Amino acid sequence: MSALEVRDLSKRFPVGGALRRSHVHAVEDVSFELRPGTITALVGESGSGKSTVARLLARLYDPTSGAVLFGGDDVARARRRRDVLRYRSQVQIIFQDPFGSLNPVKTIRHHVERPLRIHRIVPREQVEERAHELLRAVGLVPPEEVAAKYPHELSGGQRQRVAIARALAVEPKIVLADEPISMLDVSIRIGILNLMLKLKAERGIAFLYVTHDLASARYVADEILVMYAGQIVERGPVEQVLAEPLHPYTRLLLAAVPDPARKAGRIEPRKGLASAAVDPPEGCRFVGRCPIAIDVCSRVTPPLVEAKPGQAARCHVTAPST
Amino acid sequence: MTALVEEPVAVRTTGAALLELRELVVEYGSGPRRVRAVDGVDLEIRAGEILGLAGESGCGKTTVANAAMQILRPPARLVSGSVRFRGDDLVGKSAEELRRFRWRNVSMVFQSAMNALNPVMRVGDQFVDAMRAHERIDRRRALRRAGELLELVGIDRRRLRAYPHELSGGMRQRVIIAMALSLNPELLILDEPTTALDVVVQREILQQVEALKRDFGFAVLFITHDLSLLLEFTDRIAIMYAGEIVEEAPAERLAATAQHPYTQGLLQSFPPLHGPRSRMTGIPGSPPDLRDPPSGCRFHPRCPHCVPERAGLYLRQTAERPVLREVAPGHRVACHLVEEGLA
Amino acid sequence: MSQLDPTIELSLAAPPRRALRGRLRVPGWVALLVRNRKSRTGLLMVAFMVVVALIAPLISVAHPNDFNLLAARQAPSWHHLFGTTDQGSDIFSQVVLGARRSLLLGAAAGALATGLAAVLGITAAYSGGLVDEGVNFLTNVFLTIPPIPLLVVVSGYLKDRGMGTMILVLALVLWAFEARILRGQALSLKNRDFIQAAKASGESTPRIVFGELMPNMISRIAAAFVLVFYIALLTDAGLEFLGLGDMTKTSWGVTLYWAQTNSTVLQGEWWPFVFPGLALAFTVLGLVLLLAGIDEVSNPRLRTDRAPRRRLFATLVGGRFAAARAEASA
Numbered sequence: 001m002s003a004l005e006v007r008d009l010s011k012r013f014p015v016g017g018a019l020r021r022s023h024v025h026a027v028e029d030v031s032f033e034l035r036p037g038t039i040t041a042l043v044g045e046s047g048s049g050k051s052t053v054a055r056l057l058a059r060l061y062d063p064t065s066g067a068v069l070f071g072g073d074d075v076a077r078a079r080r081r082r083d084v085l086r087y088r089s090q091v092q093i094i095f096q097d098p099f100g101s102l103n104p105v106k107t108i109r110h111h112v113e114r115p116l117r118i119h120r121i122v123p124r125e126q127v128e129e130r131a132h133e134l135l136r137a138v139g140l141v142p143p144e145e146v147a148a149k150y151p152h153e154l155s156g157g158q159r160q161r162v163a164i165a166r167a168l169a170v171e172p173k174i175v176l177a178d179e180p181i182s183m184l185d186v187s188i189r190i191g192i193l194n195l196m197l198k199l200k201a202e203r204g205i206a207f208l209y210v211t212h213d214l215a216s217a218r219y220v221a222d223e224i225l226v227m228y229a230g231q232i233v234e235r236g237p238v239e240q241v242l243a244e245p246l247h248p249y250t251r252l253l254l255a256a257v258p259d260p261a262r263k264a265g266r267i268e269p270r271k272g273l274a275s276a277a278v279d280p281p282e283g284c285r286f287v288g289r290c291p292i293a294i295d296v297c298s299r300v301t302p303p304l305v306e307a308k309p310g311q312a313a314r315c316h317v318t319a320p321s322t
Numbered sequence: 323m324t325a326l327v328e329e330p331v332a333v334r335t336t337g338a339a340l341l342e343l344r345e346l347v348v349e350y351g352s353g354p355r356r357v358r359a360v361d362g363v364d365l366e367i368r369a370g371e372i373l374g375l376a377g378e379s380g381c382g383k384t385t386v387a388n389a390a391m392q393i394l395r396p397p398a399r400l401v402s403g404s405v406r407f408r409g410d411d412l413v414g415k416s417a418e419e420l421r422r423f424r425w426r427n428v429s430m431v432f433q434s435a436m437n438a439l440n441p442v443m444r445v446g447d448q449f450v451d452a453m454r455a456h457e458r459i460d461r462r463r464a465l466r467r468a469g470e471l472l473e474l475v476g477i478d479r480r481r482l483r484a485y486p487h488e489l490s491g492g493m494r495q496r497v498i499i500a501m502a503l504s505l506n507p508e509l510l511i512l513d514e515p516t517t518a519l520d521v522v523v524q525r526e527i528l529q530q531v532e533a534l535k536r537d538f539g540f541a542v543l544f545i546t547h548d549l550s551l552l553l554e555f556t557d558r559i560a561i562m563y564a565g566e567i568v569e570e571a572p573a574e575r576l577a578a579t580a581q582h583p584y585t586q587g588l589l590q591s592f593p594p595l596h597g598p599r600s601r602m603t604g605i606p607g608s609p610p611d612l613r614d615p616p617s618g619c620r621f622h623p624r625c626p627h628c629v630p631e632r633a634g635l636y637l638r639q640t641a642e643r644p645v646l647r648e649v650a651p652g653h654r655v656a657c658h659l660v661e662e663g664l665a
Numbered sequence: 666m667s668q669l670d671p672t673i674e675l676s677l678a679a680p681p682r683r684a685l686r687g688r689l690r691v692p693g694w695v696a697l698l699v700r701n702r703k704s705r706t707g708l709l710m711v712a713f714m715v716v717v718a719l720i721a722p723l724i725s726v727a728h729p730n731d732f733n734l735l736a737a738r739q740a741p742s743w744h745h746l747f748g749t750t751d752q753g754s755d756i757f758s759q760v761v762l763g764a765r766r767s768l769l770l771g772a773a774a775g776a777l778a779t780g781l782a783a784v785l786g787i788t789a790a791y792s793g794g795l796v797d798e799g800v801n802f803l804t805n806v807f808l809t810i811p812p813i814p815l816l817v818v819v820s821g822y823l824k825d826r827g828m829g830t831m832i833l834v835l836a837l838v839l840w841a842f843e844a845r846i847l848r849g850q851a852l853s854l855k856n857r858d859f860i861q862a863a864k865a866s867g868e869s870t871p872r873i874v875f876g877e878l879m880p881n882m883i884s885r886i887a888a889a890f891v892l893v894f895y896i897a898l899l900t901d902a903g904l905e906f907l908g909l910g911d912m913t914k915t916s917w918g919v920t921l922y923w924a925q926t927n928s929t930v931l932q933g934e935w936w937p938f939v940f941p942g943l944a945l946a947f948t949v950l951g952l953v954l955l956l957a958g959i960d961e962v963s964n965p966r967l968r969t970d971r972a973p974r975r976r977l978f979a980t981l982v983g984g985r986f987a988a989a990r991a992e993a994s995a
């Protein structure tokens with residue numbers, strides 16, 4: 001029973017000079033499911049395509065190919081305003097920058113009430129009351145005072161809560177959180193993560209939690225998707241994947257994340273970037289940095305193969321496709 | 323004395339205090355808008371050690387670094403206190419003396435320094451510029467040294483001819499670090515050196531810095547909000563909150579035996595990668611506005627141990643500023659609750 | 666008050682509000698313009714001319730264009746403050762009444778051109794695609810038309826050279842330049858998260874253009890208005906000076922025209938030239954200073970004020986910049 005199904009989603013951006021023949025393969029053949037009442041973490045480094053995936057799902061970009069199935073219909077193809085509006089009332093997005101995601105010249109009330117009015121969630125007389133309820137639900141009290149303020153009068157953590165309240169206004173089934181805590185002070189990050197856990201439990205929302213931070217992904221998520229250079233290279237239940245990662249990139253990430261329990265671990269530096277490539281050739285994208293690469297890796301792009309129950313990886317060596 | 327000595331200088335033995343900040347007070351602005359960004363900080367960095375300075379936004383850690391380098395600009399000004407490098411007070415020194423001091427004795431890598439490279443100059447030329455600003459050296463030697471340094475940070479020396487935009491973020495940051503080391507300083511100050519970079523690149527760079535430190539024996543002041551990094555890479559850690567140092571301890575001790583409730587709360591803000599998954603609490607509220615800081619202990623509005631029921635303690639917490647006291651060898655804490663426990 | 670129950674008491678977490686003049690953003694902005702030396706001067710100069718224009722009927726003679734040969738070609742005196750023309754008309758009256766026409770025309774042309782530029786430019790930037798291409802094409806067409814020759818030709822052909830026509834023509838000629846600039850700024854705002862968030866909430870394009878983008882571009886739009894204002898002013902005066910305006914109405918350009926055709930300079934009579942010229946220059950200078958002030962206020966890097974004023978500025982704007990700065994620094 002999935003809330004959202006993503007199938008072979010791809011997005012290419014044209015780059016280069018006047019002729020613009022080259023393309024950046026920002027997202028390539030991404031497939032996964034979001035289930036109600038679960039948090040799925042999409043983990044990757046900058047340029048890996050994770051934010052692009054979130055914006056594709058929020059229909060802020062149009063995909064180059066692939067399908068986004070919501071309630072059986074491919075929303076990527078939807079053109080009529082009515083259909084798009086219906087999708088937008090079910091799928092919401094929260095952005096990374098708490099200062100940038102609120103309009104500096106509008107009050108908090110405006111931000112929270114607009115979705116209520118656009119989608120007519122409640123009749124006009126009840127809009128203000130519902131806005132106050134939403135602010136209470138995200139922990140901003142007293143709501144009347146908060147609603148009258150402007151974004152610059154709130155702290156980063158409070159602004160993020162406003163963004164969450166705005167997203168909740170339409171009573172969405174799916175919330176896409178694009179690095180919601182990376183620009184917040186360390187001590188208030190956990191508060192936002194706990195809020196997400198609470199909302200997931202109380203309202204059965206399906207969250208997509210996009211992040212570069214493995215530790216916070218482990219804290220909140222049930223499922224994890226690891227992205228590298230536009231592709232999903234590993235996926236599975238979060239504990240399982242982090243305890244026994246299949247893909248060499250996942251292992252590299254785990255070795256690189258600061259872990260107080262281990263004093264100054266070492267990794268071998270190698271050439272290569274996690275970001276999407278321009279017109280990439282066939283073969284595994286990680287081959288330049290991979291410690292276990294074999295001959296076929298530079299010739300054939302490995303498919304995503306379920307090597308262990310529930311856990312799949314894109315690797316000829318650890319998840320061969322025989 | 324030429325600054326291009328390759329072997330570690332004899333005086334670089336761990337233990338001697340290299341940089342001492344005593345009762346440092348730095349203010350911004352004046353009149354009713356005055357803010358005390360740094361309020362009475364005592365800090366010591368010893369030769370050859372890595373000291374970490376952790377804190378969240380607005381705690382004053384960057385200001386401390388700027389004060390140490392004597393690069394505070396109006397409206398910031400050093401109100402009182404001393405900044406001693408090897409016993410010599412830097413406050414009040416002439417611009418010429420400070421110029422010789424900077425980059426040669428102490429150098430600094432600023433936040434987002436990789437964006438501070440001049441986009442229309444080749445990397446090599448920027449190296450030469452930086453070196454010649456602080457030392458008499460001819461261009462050829464400077465370029466040669468630059469090449470050596472680039473190799474030390476893991477970049478092909480041919481990249482000297484590259485422009486900054488041709489290098490990745492991680493490479494640019496390494497260039498900056500190499501430039502900071504070009505005149506063989508005894509102390510390197512790193513202010514959020516890896517914040518904008520990915521975890522893998524971050525680790526590579528920090529590994530590199532560690533290796534360089536082993537070879538050249540400089541001390542490091544590592545400033546960041548990411549406490550988990552400090553726990554891995556430093557010898558000692560100082561925690562700053564609202565312009566004050568609230569706790570200071572050897573890195574191994576801090577994780578296990580943190581005494582200050584803020585430090586404990588901070589440690590509770592980093593979810594673990596291994597071990598059991600349990601609910602974490604973080605710290606409620608947010609860092610205070612330094613224009614109007616809380617009375618007494620600045621952390622008291624957010625402290626779980628500050629409750630009116632414990633009247634005597636509560637009175638002190640809200641009225642008196644706690645003082646740093648040694649609770650174990652090398653471990654100092656500024657907290658009324660801890661003092662009560664010691665009494 | 667643990668974070669397991671994520672409620673934050675507002676007093677605990679909020680930085681103190683420092684709005685000095687109420688919470689609306691506009692008054693704060695106006696206050697900034699008053700503080701900035703350039704814009705304050707400019708505002709005062711323009712305000713002065715507006716007042717003059719407003720009280721003009723009270724301080725001028727009934728029929729400024731009357732012939733009164735007995736009083737012709739008189740130098741400035743207490744009776745005729747700015748002297749008289751070769752036909753005996755009082756120049757002072759002509760100048761103060763002319764202010765009405767100039768200011769009205771400049772403001773109307775400015776408003777029309779800016780309105781057009783804003784709506785087309787911002788919508789094009791936000792919508793992209795075909796709408797953008799279409800507007801760009803239109804803009805380019807209008808940009809390549811040389812304004813003065815066009816105005817000359819139009820004036821030559823049109824029977825009705827009334828103010829309405831002039832305003833329309835000026836607006837049509839001047840909107841394209843600003844449309845391009847406003848489009849550029851809207852393009853950079855378009856990708857800001859709060860615009861994307863509004864889109865993701867389901868806001869319609871017109872609501873985003875007018876309700877989200879425009880309010881964030883007020884300073885640039887105001888600057889566009891002031892620019893078109895003074896260009897329209899100068900262009901109109903120029904046309905009249907060439908004899909292509911409505912010669913029956915009172916205006917600075919017409920006064921200058923008659924002054925020129927009647928060879929007053931050759932006669933040593935400086936007053937028919939100097940006073941209307943000064944009035945024009947004074948008004949334009951005021952507008953230019955205002956424009957410079959607006960630019961400085963909206964782009965802090967252009968400010969030439971010393972540090973003490975910077976603090977004052979931070980004080981007046983209140984929390985916004987100070988808070989952002991505090992968050993940006995460690």
